[in-house]
Amino acid sequence: MHLPAIEPGHVWLAGAGPGDPGLLTLLAAKGLAEADVIVHDALVNEECLKLARTGAILEYAGKRGGKPSAKQRDISLRLVELAKAGHRVLRLKGGDPFVFGRGGEEALTLIEHGVPFRIVPGITAGIGGLAYAGIPVTHREVNHAVTFLTGHDSSGVVPDRIDWDAIGRGSPVIVMYMAMKHIGQIAANLVSAGRRADEAVAFVCNAATAEQTVLETTLGRAEADMVAAGIEPPAIVVIGEVVRLRPSLDWLGALSGRKLLPDPFAVDRKDTA
Template sequence: MMNKGKVFLVGAGPGDLKLITVKGMDAITKADVILYDRLLNPQLLMQAKENCEFIYSGKLPDRHILRQETINRLLVEKALEGKIVVRLKGGDPSVFGRVGEEAEELALNEIEYEIVPGITSGIAAAAYAGIPVTHRNYAGSFAVVTAHDQSADGKPSINWAGLAQGVDTIAFYMGIKNLPFICENLIANGKPSETPVILIQWGTYGRQKTLEGTLATIAELAKEQQFLNPAITLVGEIVKLREKLNWFEKKPMYGRQILLARSGVTESRIANKLRDLGADVIEFPKMKAKKERAELPNLSEYIDILFSSPESVDDFFALLKEEKLDIRSIPRNVYGASSKSIAKLAQFGIMASNMPNDIDPNQLLIIGEKNIEQVYENAHYFYTHEMIIDENYFPIYNRLFEDAAIESVIIPSSTAFTTMMTAAKKMNMDPVSFLKEKMLYCMGKKSSNATSKLTNEQITIPEKPTADELLHMMISQGEELTR
């Protein structure tokens, strides 16, 4: 009989990719199956191992994708198949996440499980709006409250008097629909009508949006501005601190929603920097490397060796080890096609550099992926892998594109552009419409030429093809747009 698997009930945090716990990320990387909700950042799933099964179990206000009973049953079934299963929820699974019901079902079926806490949005969204939920001068108590329940009208039945008179800071989850009901009950039970209120939509994302008012005004303001969920409603005098402490929305790239074209699998320095500066970044498409199992050539025949990518470095040294070849058999002149490749070579003790222009291609061995552009006609090529678009992630990208409003596209190379357009076509998106009315940033002439063949949109190229130069230019343009 097959051994039972294990289930991890994981809180994914509120949206910022870096707010997931180390233990939560560890569970994602080990999972065979992930059941995920709507209110987490789908880009966390990009960290899953190849061939992980994704099951969308998200709930929308007007419909349920999977009923809770079905989710419970799937957790048990997948674990009984001997798999590591992750139930991934936005925020913390114990805060309105039904983790109790799921844990009960697993315990009943004697399935091993762990609950991995996450940062709940009532605290995180408030912090990213510049509001600590407690402060010794403003609030010594804090409560999280569901803004809807399972009754026929969905209006929560709670101790309004105790809440209004006994709690300083109140965070209502997903309360936009019932906002008039909430405000009326708090006022009727003793909360002053001038009590400050803030609505925080998409908290901790670059697209975070806020709306301030009071218990007397916020419902009408939300209706006028068509403010929608997902949002937290924060009530209390502590909201006044936002004027002093609003830090996140002052970041230079706050509010920017950017698509970064990808053609590789290594971590993107540009994407990380943009997120640190406050932007939302979608890296598209997700790639995977299909290994090529060819026999290594006789390395002693070459004077120079060029590695086209960090992935090719890893694959090459793995082959050296597999074939029990001495590292000293590598040609004396070693080059990297990019700073990432050079940095990767340094990890193996090889101090490489950029390749000079006067190389004799007849004595040059290029190590790289199968679809690499063959710049040197007479050079010899050894393919370590082939980069393939991972279509398993297309449903996840559909969700990302639905929620985001992308206004800028960064195209690092002509290969990245071609790969992005191929993926868009596979997802039944029109490539021209995909780029329409977006700010396009190309890292050089090759990527610019490839892009201009498909679109008439204006293309901007930084003076130097570096991440720092690109970011400086984008920040400057953003400042001009907001003046």
């Protein structure tokens, strides 16, 4: 099997997946083994960084809400600086660089300065992280569509360009990144759009890591239960009937001895297969 190599003066914008180092792609692992400089985010598992070659420089460029962090423009220009100095650069992000990872912004800066780059997709937390919680983002008994959205915009508030009424009416499953801070307002927006207050919701914190925790609640109680449970970011929030499948599909819990429950949709299924 032939895989490309990082060339001097090039940048790879790579996703590390949602947490478990086993979810790294072969290309991302190869990038770690070859890069001279690895510029990594806060959400990259430290076990992934142990795959860096001896002598590689690790530069932290994490951005966490409400905490001091580097400005995005400075991070992008740092990638340019490192590449122009002839380094083989791996920009490693949690999840996927193009799913709320600002990889597009960094790539456009590289283009602006004539720096060659490669995109190395990763498993996004909104799919892989939920799978580790036993929650499928699609299930034929529940949904034929899913919406991915962010809970805040660049100014830190709930995005006003999201058509909450349309999403509330039209998307049976909603997966939200960075939504904990504003979950009360988001829940109110969706209930106003016609969603049931008793609709199933799950918070998946530290997905696909040894610290993973899952809170199951409802749309109407999401904020209060989140506060009472004391959970903290990072977390993926999912809304929809797919959450009801977790007791049946919690494979991580089953590996620890927890008994899986029957399929909750079995009594309603009219199988045509």
